[in-house]
Amino acid sequence: MKVLIALASIVGFLMVVLPGPLYQFAGVSLGTAFTSLRFGVYVGGAALILIILQVLINRKSVSWGSTFIYAAMALVAVGMPVSMMSKASAVPPIHDITTDVTNPPEFVAIAPLREGAPNPVSYEGGDVTKQQLEAYPEIKTQLLPQSINEVYIAAERTIDALGWERVTVGALPNTLEATDTTTWFGFKDDVVVRLTVQNDDTLVDVRSKSRVGKSDLGKNAQRIDAFLFELRNQLGYH
Known part of the structure; x- marks a missing residue:
């Protein structure tokens, strides 16, 4: 025995x-x-x-x-x-989470890197949006009382602090794109951060999407939360 x-x-x-x-x-x-x-x-x-x-x-x-x-x-x-x-x-069997479900940030610089990936770069919406809103009601656009330049610099530092790989070639203005590689399986999950001026404040939208897999086991929502928490830390909120 x-x-x-x-x-x-x-x-x-x-x-x-x-x-x-x-x-x-x-x-x-x-x-x-x-x-x-x-x-x-x-x-x-x-x-x-x-x-x-x-x-x-x-x-x-x-x-x-x-x-x-x-x-x-x-x-x-x-x-x-x-x-x-x-x-x-x-968690719901989805893999594309965004703070703005009506006008999600667009992947541009990362789009060529996702060619051939099982999950397309486009946002599906519909039932995916419904499931996200039910499961993650806290994932929504953030309004910060700093200038867009200050938030942009803090967002760059945040991406670096989280250990993500920045992808910048061809990115839209006031937008940052990055890839987070999971440790165990090495899955590539992509993130896009969009900053928008609103008077003297800045709107922050984040989208995180897996390249493979139907369900992300809640990882993309966790990643957005981690980004927003660290962003506030970089801006001196914590």
Whole structure:
């Protein structure tokens, strides 16, 4: 049983941890990567059952150090995909979030980089807008009492502080575009920030859109929130 526990724990752990790097660096398809995640849960679950049986049946002969390590690996194998599924069920299956759903900021500089991406650069609207408004009512245009030049400079610093890659060639005036690469799978999500003068104030609109995937697990809304929070920090609000 000890061999089975070790094998199931290690295999389940690798089936869950490796799909991201393999997709990002080795060209493994996204479908294959997600299939590995799904079956990794089963293998990890089997390892946990075996560990429980071993503790109940052969408690006196259990090597607690190795058992703890194998249990931790099995928990990762089960926990990571289950957490992802839980997030997916808690948010709408959309991947394009914007503060202005009637006139969303337009991707221009980034558009050529998205050629061939499963998710087109255009804004779908309709049901996507409805789902966003229901799930993220706090995502809306921000009015800041600073000049557009001051906000623009702060927005540049914000993008740099968040570790995004700025894309500037061909961008519209008073607009910044950037790409955020996720750590695990290396997904490319794109952001456009549009600044508009309103008297002596500045309107800030942000749009974040994933290149792949139907659901973003709430990541784009989180990214917009993170940008607006850091922007206010750069302007001295916090």
